[in-house]
Amino acid sequence: MEFPVATSSERAAYVAGTFDTKGRELAYLRQCLEKLGLRVVTVDLATSGKPSPASVHPREVARHHPQGESAVFSGDRGTAVTAMALAFERYVLTRRDLGGLISAGGSGGTALATPAMRALPVGVPKMMVSTVASGDVRPYVGPSDICMMYSVTDVQGINRISERVLANAAHALAGMVTHPMPESEARKPALGLTMFGVTTPCVQMVTKQLEEAYDCLVFHATGTGGQSMEKLADSGLLAGCIDVSTTEIADEIVGGIMSAGPTRLDVFARHGLPWVGSVGALDMVNFGARDTVPERFRARRLYQHNASVTLMRTTAEECRAIGAFLAAKCNAMRGPVRLLIPEGGVSAIDKPGQPFHDPEADRALFDTLAQQFRTSSDHQLVRLPHHINDEAFADALVAAWRQITARNEERTHATHRQR
Known part of the structure; x- marks a missing residue:
């Protein structure tokens, strides 16, 4: 699928994750990005069925699964998470205003968000704040240009450490989104x-x-x-x-x-x-x-x-x-x-x-x-x-x-x- 590239005026920073368990941390990322002047779209990837505070409801994402919404909300947590990861991967490729994507989570949240990041073209800003970023990240990063930032503490609440780490991640994404490298017409193939x-x-x-x-x-x-x-x-x-x-x-x-x-x-x-x-x-x-x-x-x-x-x-x-x-x-x-x-x-x-x-x-x-x-x-x-x-x-x-x-x-x- 061809990824639609957003113009500078259209670019939005997408904040994605499970808002039922990481809502406070994801909301903090949104606040940091908005303070820097970016338009932010929040995407909820939770499969619990709880009410969502995000801009994009989990069921909207789930509709992008090849078998539809029912494949995600199947009642089995393991298959639901795998199916949501696939649905989110398909979802991001349809976003015409996606200027960058950021997420935060543990091993489950990382496995949920990074397939979509890998699906995006090289050069589209991608930032993953994760508890597993200090180990073997090849299964998450693969051949892509995902930035992995170790969360230091668990992604659970806002404290003196998580506040600094999450803010740094948001500022890094904002820099990449707002200051893209200009294309050179004279560049060699x-x-x-x-x-x-x-x-x-x-x-x-x-x-x-x-x-x-x-x-x-x-x-x-x-x-x-x-x-x-x-x-x-x-x-x-x-x-x-x-x-x-x-x-x-x-x-x-x-x-x-x-x-x-x-x-x-x-x-x-x-x-x-x-x-x-x-x-x-x-x-x-x-x-x-x-x-x-x-x-x-x-x-x-x-x-x-x-x-x-x-x-x-x-x-x-x-x-x-x-x-x-x-x-x-x-x-x-x-x-x-x-x-x-x-x-x-x-x-x-x-x-x-x-x-x-x-x-x-x-x-x-x-x-x-x-x-x-x-x-x-x-x-x-x-x-x-x-x-x-x-x-x-x-x-x-x-x-x-x-x-x-x-x-x-x-x-x-x-x-x-x-x-």
């Missing part, structure tokens, strides 16, 4: 690239060749990195992608800790963006320190990248599954595609004399891709004799990118001439 430590030379060479024409945004392919890149693509902030390091797929298929999830690459099936990709670091699955490697993998070929990261070599069988996954994703892409395969090795430690050199496993990956990738004039797979970090391979990636973007521009001009 943004290009997403994925890099891993073992593919760094390749990405650096590609970036050097393209940085004059593009704003090159490099993402570390650690799970969240791939998700973040695709979030920007979904938000309309990327001109396309040179996906050198698709290594997150290996973690998804085999069970490592750096998966970007099963939806990796699906954004290119939703949007017809140009995509040039490769198989960077698909020779490895990632784990933490060596003693964190699951028991079932202890006898496998392991390599300690550093004290906190242990790599495991993918087998031929796993490479066939990885290849099938990647080919299916490429086949579903709507835009022009070039998948380049470096037959000399897919990472810095996958070449003769290196610990992950395994021609049989690489061949299983390459052959599976060649067999299952559907070729057309717009979708092409190219096998090259180079190693992924060879200069010649970087040159080939750049040439492929220039080829498909030039064809895209020709099509656009032809369409305009026909009109």
Whole structure:
């Protein structure tokens, strides 16, 4: 769904949360924002059925659930909260005046508000005051630009600590809403690239060749990195992608800790963006320190990248599954595609004399891709004799990118001439 962007005169700060349990704290956020001159919309996400003091009643939010209001107010608290989170996610995407979103709560309130924050485009101000903000916030923040502020005390009442923390959060949101960064008409188009430590030379060479024409945004392919890149693509902030390091797929298929999830690459099936990709670091699955490697993998070929990261070599069988996954994703892409395969090795430690050199496993990956990738004039797979970090391979990636973007521009001009 396209998010309607509010003009500066229309912008409102949205304060959302469960007003039946956090009404005093949420009202304080509203007061702080109004004192700063902002128009405020309060949204109640409570599922208790109690009377609501908010601008937007819970039932109004609940109507945005795909199954309607009854799916939220089902009588079961657990399913009601999950359903309300989905309804709120759908609700915020329809708001034409939303200039920023703030919430406050414990773990439940955080889980209720942050899916909607993640659904908003990158750049829309988002602030979550939470009791869980000092721990692992990846499940709440994901690939988005949510600001998490630790509440210090529980979000329960207004005291000398909570008053200061909540006021700071409100003032931070107000600053973001009232002073947005102006768009530059002369800004270069943004290009997403994925890099891993073992593919760094390749990405650096590609970036050097393209940085004059593009704003090159490099993402570390650690799970969240791939998700973040695709979030920007979904938000309309990327001109396309040179996906050198698709290594997150290996973690998804085999069970490592750096998966970007099963939806990796699906954004290119939703949007017809140009995509040039490769198989960077698909020779490895990632784990933490060596003693964190699951028991079932202890006898496998392991390599300690550093004290906190242990790599495991993918087998031929796993490479066939990885290849099938990647080919299916490429086949579903709507835009022009070039998948380049470096037959000399897919990472810095996958070449003769290196610990992950395994021609049989690489061949299983390459052959599976060649067999299952559907070729057309717009979708092409190219096998090259180079190693992924060879200069010649970087040159080939750049040439492929220039080829498909030039064809895209020709099509656009032809369409305009026909009109």
